[in-house]
Amino acid sequence: MITLTCKSYRARVDGESVVLEIDDAQPANFVPQLMSRTDVASRLKISVRKVAEIAQSGRLPIIRVDGSVRFKEEDVLRLLTENRAPRPRLLALPTRIKSQV
Numbered sequence: 001m002i003t004l005t006c007k008s009y010r011a012r013v014d015g016e017s018v019v020l021e022i023d024d025a026q027p028a029n030f031v032p033q034l035m036s037r038t039d040v041a042s043r044l045k046i047s048v049r050k051v052a053e054i055a056q057s058g059r060l061p062i063i064r065v066d067g068s069v070r071f072k073e074e075d076v077l078r079l080l081t082e083n084r085a086p087r088p089r090l091l092a093l094p095t096r097i098k099s100q101v
Helices: 037-044 048-057 073-082
Strands: 009-014 017-022 063-065 068-072
Touching: 037 048, 037 068, 037 073, 068 073
Parallel strands: none
Antiparallel strands: 009 017, 063 068
């Protein structure tokens, strides 16, 4: 028998079997992986100062643990996936078009 503690679930009967639909599969006692500024900077290959700027802008939520700033690993991954969309390219156009007479 497997026991799984989760935040919420629904049970439904499908023919002769019972199906559990789990809304949040994280156990109730789940502790997220926390990262320091240095850990985030190392993972993203950016400076610690840049991590602080991103956090200051609100794009990366912070968690304070006894005065220390920490970041959830899932928030760092979310930040990466949000910025994954291709950016439009800018084309250099001539400033003046010569008229042919």
